Amino acid sequence: MKTAITLLLLLVSYGMTAQKAIVNITEKKGKKTTEITYDGSQIVDINADLKLRIDKSALRERIGEIIPSVRQNTALQAQISQFEAALSTQEQVLNALDSNLENVENMESLYEGLTSFYNTLVAGGPETRVYQETLSLYANWQQNHKTAFDNGAGVSKEYYIFTNLNKDLDSLKSRLAVLPNTVYFVSMVAYLQTDLGSAGRVHIDNFDTYSEQDFYEVPRWVTTLSDDQLERLKAIKAQAEANNARRVSLFEELKSKFLAALPELKCVSEVKDSITDFLTDGSIAASISPAVRAKAKELIAQYEAMVALVETVKNTVTNLNIDSVFQITSLIQQVKNRLASLKEVFTDFDALAQAIRALAAKAEALGKDVKACVATMTQFYAAFDHLAGILKGHQNRYQDNLALGKEVKRFTLDNLPDEGYLRLTRSGKREDGDILELNLLLGIPKEGKDPTSTNPDDYEIRKLEPWNLQMQTLGLFSRTYVGLIMADPYNADSLSGVEALQERRFLYAPSAGLLLKVGSRNSRFYNDLLSPGLGVSISTPDFDTNGDPEFGTGLVLTAFNNILSIGINYNITLDVPYWSFGVNLPFSLPGIPINRPQ
Amino acid sequence: MALLYTTEIPLDDLSKAEQLYQQLHDENCILMVVLGNTEATVKGVQTADDLASTSPGGFKRKIMWVKNHVVLKDKLEPFLITAKVIQDDTPYEEIKCFCLTLGPRTANSRIHKNGVMDFVRLEHLYVEAESQSL
Numbered sequence: 001m002k003t004a005i006t007l008l009l010l011l012v013s014y015g016m017t018a019q020k021a022i023v024n025i026t027e028k029k030g031k032k033t034t035e036i037t038y039d040g041s042q043i044v045d046i047n048a049d050l051k052l053r054i055d056k057s058a059l060r061e062r063i064g065e066i067i068p069s070v071r072q073n074t075a076l077q078a079q080i081s082q083f084e085a086a087l088s089t090q091e092q093v094l095n096a097l098d099s100n101l102e103n104v105e106n107m108e109s110l111y112e113g114l115t116s117f118y119n120t121l122v123a124g125g126p127e128t129r130v131y132q133e134t135l136s137l138y139a140n141w142q143q144n145h146k147t148a149f150d151n152g153a154g155v156s157k158e159y160y161i162f163t164n165l166n167k168d169l170d171s172l173k174s175r176l177a178v179l180p181n182t183v184y185f186v187s188m189v190a191y192l193q194t195d196l197g198s199a200g201r202v203h204i205d206n207f208d209t210y211s212e213q214d215f216y217e218v219p220r221w222v223t224t225l226s227d228d229q230l231e232r233l234k235a236i237k238a239q240a241e242a243n244n245a246r247r248v249s250l251f252e253e254l255k256s257k258f259l260a261a262l263p264e265l266k267c268v269s270e271v272k273d274s275i276t277d278f279l280t281d282g283s284i285a286a287s288i289s290p291a292v293r294a295k296a297k298e299l300i301a302q303y304e305a306m307v308a309l310v311e312t313v314k315n316t317v318t319n320l321n322i323d324s325v326f327q328i329t330s331l332i333q334q335v336k337n338r339l340a341s342l343k344e345v346f347t348d349f350d351a352l353a354q355a356i357r358a359l360a361a362k363a364e365a366l367g368k369d370v371k372a373c374v375a376t377m378t379q380f381y382a383a384f385d386h387l388a389g390i391l392k393g394h395q396n397r398y399q400d401n402l403a404l405g406k407e408v409k410r411f412t413l414d415n416l417p418d419e420g421y422l423r424l425t426r427s428g429k430r431e432d433g434d435i436l437e438l439n440l441l442l443g444i445p446k447e448g449k450d451p452t453s454t455n456p457d458d459y460e461i462r463k464l465e466p467w468n469l470q471m472q473t474l475g476l477f478s479r480t481y482v483g484l485i486m487a488d489p490y491n492a493d494s495l496s497g498v499e500a501l502q503e504r505r506f507l508y509a510p511s512a513g514l515l516l517k518v519g520s521r522n523s524r525f526y527n528d529l530l531s532p533g534l535g536v537s538i539s540t541p542d543f544d545t546n547g548d549p550e551f552g553t554g555l556v557l558t559a560f561n562n563i564l565s566i567g568i569n570y571n572i573t574l575d576v577p578y579w580s581f582g583v584n585l586p587f588s589l590p591g592i593p594i595n596r597p598q
Numbered sequence: 599m600a601l602l603y604t605t606e607i608p609l610d611d612l613s614k615a616e617q618l619y620q621q622l623h624d625e626n627c628i629l630m631v632v633l634g635n636t637e638a639t640v641k642g643v644q645t646a647d648d649l650a651s652t653s654p655g656g657f658k659r660k661i662m663w664v665k666n667h668v669v670l671k672d673k674l675e676p677f678l679i680t681a682k683v684i685q686d687d688t689p690y691e692e693i694k695c696f697c698l699t700l701g702p703r704t705a706n707s708r709i710h711k712n713g714v715m716d717f718v719r720l721e722h723l724y725v726e727a728e729s730q731s732l
Binding site for chain 1: 652654655714717719725729
């Protein structure tokens with residue numbers, strides 16, 4: 001499922017991949033650094049440090065696409081930034097030119113500044129305004145000032161170029177100052193998705209003031225079974241459900257599932273008709289007391305109200321947006337109350353009708369229909385409550401990650417840090433396959449709202465570049481596992497007096513193993529689903545079914561995250577070799593036959 | 599305009615070409631090497647020549663112009679190989695211009711045959727070579 005969701009996310013984010021990435025991530029583990037690409041697998045070492053570099057020109061371009069009114073502003077900002085970058089060493093150059101160049105230090109200072117200047121121009125490319133302006137200024141200097149300079153009377157080309165570039169920079173700034181100022185801010189947030197209880201915001205140096213978590217390094221070599229490993233096996237199904245609720249793109253899928261689960265409630269109109277027929281039935285009309293009639297009408301009204309409520313639920317869910325306020329909680333309560341009320345009215349009606357001998361038979365027939373319909377609606381309520389819980393949880397997770405508290409710093413393009421740092425070892429307890437969501441966000445205050453407000457209702461948040469990094473122990477590592485195996489002894493006939501083995505071929509046995517695995521940098525499918533392991537296992541079969549488990553040990557090969565296992569073993573207690581296989585699905589079913597000692 | 603600081607290497611007299619190369623190589627100057635004879639290259643040589651008298655640090659600048667990629671290849675290519683300018687996807691024939699430091703001479707950046715030999719690119723090469731000659 002995790003893989004399917006990943007693929008879905010990749011499809012959803014396809015549009016993003018065509019654009020230049022804004023955030024460039026470099027993973028650092030020890031002395032080794034690795035570039036993580038946006039359109040790659042987005043798998044990082046689970047214990048690495050991440051350097052997050054922001055490509056401001058790509059960011060500027062993206063902001064301009066989202067807020068057209070900012071486009072002109074950002075274009076000017078871009079030009080100003082290019083001028084400022086090129087002129088960052090101008091003071092150093094001009095001071096050196098004014099000083100004695102016989103001095104080696106002055107000469108070095110001059111060339112350091114000039115190298116920086118020309119490197120910046122060449123790196124920016126000839127299409128930048130500062131580059132073209134420099135060419136133009138040189139041409140002008142050569143035409144009008146070079147002769148004087150050669151004669152010792154004019155200014156150097158460096159002095160001329162720097163001075164005039166400064167004038168251009170001032171002019172650009174003046175133009176920017178008169179443009180309407182569009183307020184926005186950029187922030188970056190990270191969120192750890194894990195089922196280990198430490199899910200939440202992760203600190204990024206330079207971008208927020210959240211505290212780092214206690215140091216936790218996921219061990220590469222695990223050789224002991226954890227206390228909760230058995231419990232976790234049972235909980236894998238719940239974990240899968242939680243995983244399902246993680247992703248943004250899943251929201252619509254959940255909605256569809258929810259709507260499909262809503263019953264048509266045809267029974268409601270049928271029951272209404274039945275009650276009406278009951279009231280108008282000539283054979284019993286005379287026996288219907290005013291109290292029964294009033295209760296029957298009340299029952300019809302209750303049904304009608306229930307139908308209206310179900311319609312409201314459908315409309316609400318259909319129009320539900322992941323960014324909108326979740327209103328279903330109150331609807332769930334309304335459905336619950338309405339259902340209770342309906343049951344109560346029906347009980348009263350049934351009691352009144354049954355009390356009248358002439359009505360008893362008809363009332364009993366009607367009661368069957370009503371009870372069946374109430375049962376259908378009760379199922380509806382259960383499905384509604386359950387799925388709404390998943391929807392709500394999913395929306396909460398999404399909004400938690402987007403909501404910006406006072407801890408999250410807000411920047412403009414002018415003061416946005418070039419880099420942020422994130423230490424996964426300080427992100428909290430996590431395990432292989434967990435996800436680190438990283439979001440570069442653009443905040444646009446709503447009209448008339450305070451741009452410095454931390455109230456999420458006061459601004460609109462756009463995701464500029466959502467990353468979904470999977471954390472994984474890469475390369476060779478070891479893990480323990482537990483499971484149930486089916487064991488088949490090779491020479492069962494030699495086990496004298498063992499009746500169980502005469503009756504069936506396989507016996508069940510609990511097993512635990514120590515596996516060597518390899519984490520992939522490139523394939524989530526491999527990490528999430530295939531994940532083969534090779535190692536040693538121990539098991540405690542009970543071939544003689546005397547109630548005392550024997551001890552067996554052997555080699556085991558697992559696949560699909562230890563769901564499938566096959567092993568060759570030896571029962572040391574009984575001196576019997578056996579092979580085994582295991583199918584340990586991440587959920588349990590009642591009635592799975594565990595061999596019981598006789 | 600006249601080329602005041604540029605030496606054109608003859609293509610039809612190898613010994614003369616090598617002699618001129620050796621003179622320039624041994625001279626205490628920053629040496630810009632231009633390869634090829636396209637219209638853009640001719641214009642670029644003129645710009646390089648104009649810039650030869652404007653070294654901000656007072657370095658002597660000269661230009662050696664070889665109008666094809668055959669003559670003196672055995673002398674010039676090693677500079678580019680050492681500087682790792684020449685690689686599998688960038689052979690000598692795709693280099694249009696590079697600059698050598700004072701002795702011992704080394705090359706650094708280059709202008710590719712598709713690149714523009716304008717003031718910024720040429721002065722960049724000069725400044726780079728001069729800064730590494732300090």
